[in-house]
Each structure stands twice: as structure tokens, then as C-alpha cells.
Amino acid sequence: MSIQAVQSPKSIRDSVSEAEWEARVLLAAAYRITAMQGWTYLGASHISARVPGEDNTFLLNPHGVFFEEVTASSLIKVDFEGNQLTESDFKVNPAGFTIHSGVLAGRPDVNSVMHTHTRAGMAISAIDCRLLTIDQQSCRFHNRIGYHPFEGIAHDLSEGERLIRDLGPHHVMILQNHGLLTAGLTIQHTVQLMFYLETCSQVQIDAMSTGAKLLEVPEDVAEHTAKQFEAYGPGHSARDFAGLMRRAERADPSFKD
Numbered sequence: 288m289s290i291q292a293v294q295s296p297k298s299i300r301d302s303v304s305e306a307e308w309e310a311r312v313l314l315a316a317a318y319r320i321t322a323m324q325g326w327t328y329l330g331a332s333h334i335s336a337r338v339p340g341e342d343n344t345f346l347l348n349p350h351g352v353f354f355e356e357v358t359a360s361s362l363i364k365v366d367f368e369g370n371q372l373t374e375s376d377f378k379v380n381p382a383g384f385t386i387h388s389g390v391l392a393g394r395p396d397v398n399s400v401m402h403t404h405t406r407a408g409m410a411i412s413a414i415d416c417r418l419l420t421i422d423q424q425s426c427r428f429h430n431r432i433g434y435h436p437f438e439g440i441a442h443d444l445s446e447g448e449r450l451i452r453d454l455g456p457h458h459v460m461i462l463q464n465h466g467l468l469t470a471g472l473t474i475q476h477t478v479q480l481m482f483y484l485e486t487c488s489q490v491q492i493d494a495m496s497t498g499a500k501l502l503e504v505p506e507d508v509a510e511h512t513a514k515q516f517e518a519y520g521p522g523h524s525a526r527d528f529a530g531l532m533r534r535a536e537r538a539d540p541s542f543k544d
Contacts, residue, residue: 296361343366413464
């Protein structure tokens with residue numbers, strides 16, 4: 288049996304704006320960082336980013352290219368009508384388009400969306416008690432998280448309206464019986480949110496597996512802690528992402544091609 292190799296596409300740097308190229312490099316880095324974190328699920332997860340300066344377009348991964356293979360030039364530009372505006376041998380994931388177009392169209396403040404199917408994320412999505420404030424990091428999501436019921440594989444474009452309804456004003460959401468979703472102000476913000484949401488999910492599963500009574504943070508302390516986290520602002524995520532991006536570059540700088 289022959290194995291089809293993924294050919295690195297010709298660089299499109301000279302054919303896009305400087306702002307779009309910067310977004311492409313950051314988003315490609317996000318894919319490599321996600322692979323390094325072990326958050327991939329074959330080709331079923333996805334991260335998107337708006338194209339700066341354009342009202343109706345965003346970038347998404349080519350379906351069939353694994354996260355550790357994604358490059359800035361291989362990312363596909365798509366509009367909210369589903370038209371692919373980048374020449375590619377690949378298509379975008381239809382379910383990915385439904386989720387990302389729905390959230391980006393409905394939340395003008397959001398510039399990047401990330402959806403994962405990690406073991407911990409899927410486990411927490413199947414627990415009726417939802418995400419508990421049992422550690423410092425989970426307090427950042429206190430009263431600041433949405434929940435969306437499972438509707439099957441996201442091929443129905445109308446689900447985008449319900450995703451927005453259930454996300455509300457928040458930046459993180461648990462897709463019940465499915466996985467995790469973060470919607471950030473920037474690509475860096477989106478990845479940082481996923482890091483903490485994923486970690487909190489792991490902590491809760493670990494704590495519940497002991498069978499011991501869980502010690503929840505009191506309501507007033509949880510709210511106080513959430514406001515402390517909010518005071519950091521988006522610059523905090525840029526600092527963390529820069530370190531992760533340096534790690535990805537040391538491992539394989541080809542994502543910048």
C-alpha cells in the first residue's frame with residue numbers, strides 16, 4: 288500500500304497582505320503548539336482566525352493535513368458563505384466550517400476559535416455536574432462558561448446560531464458529549480484559554496476519580512479570583528504564546544513557510 292505524502296505548498300507570502308501573513312504564521316504556530324501539547328484528534332479538531340482587514344473571511348486548516356504538518360501557506364482562506372479563496376489540494380472540514388463560521392459571524396469581538404476532542408475534554412463534556420471550581424485556574428471560568436448540547440456531527444449550518452446562543456458573552460464553552468471550545472480576542476488568547484480549560488478538565492477528572500468528596504471554592508472567592516484573572520488582560524496570553532511559539536520554532540520552524 289502506498290502512502291500519499293503531503294507536499295509543502297509554494298509560499299504565498301508575496302501574494303497576501305503583511306497582516307494576513309502575520310496571522311497565518313501565528314495560526315500555523317498554534318497548530319504546531321497544539322500538536323506538541325497532544326491535543327490533536329487525527330484530523331478532526333480545528334483552529335481558525337479572522338483575516339485582518341477583511342470583514343468576511345477567516346483561515347482554517349486543510350482537512351487531511353495533520354497539525355504538525357500545517358504551514359502558514361497551507362492554511363485555507365474561506366468566506367462565511369463557504370467559498371474557498373485559497374488554491375489547495377485540500378478542502379476544509381465541513382463540521383469545522385459550521386462551528387467556526389457560526390462563532391466568528393455571531394461574535395464580532397472574537398478573532399480566533401479553537402475546538403478540540405481531547406480525552407479530558409470529552410470526559411468533562413459527558414459529566415452532568417459541569418466544570419467545578421475546585422482549583423485556582425478553574426475559578427477563571429466561574430460563571431464565565433457556556434454549554435452547548437450535542438446535536439450530532441456539525442453539518443447543519445443553522446447550528447451556528449445555537450452555538451452563539453449558548454456561548455453567550457463568554458470566551459469558553461463545553462460542547463456536551465463532544466469536547467471543548469475557546470473563542471479568543473486573539474489567536475494567542477484562544478490558545479491560552481484552551482490550555483487552562485484543558486488543564487482544569489484534567490484536574491476535575493483526576494479529582495473525581497479518587498472518589499473523595501471534592502472541596503469547591505466558595506462562591507465569593509471564586510468570583511473574586513475570576514475578576515483577578517480578567518484584570519491581566521490579553522497581553523498576558525501574548526507572553527505565554529511567545530514562549531510556546533519559540534518552542535515550536537526550535538522543534539521545526541517550517542510552520543513559518
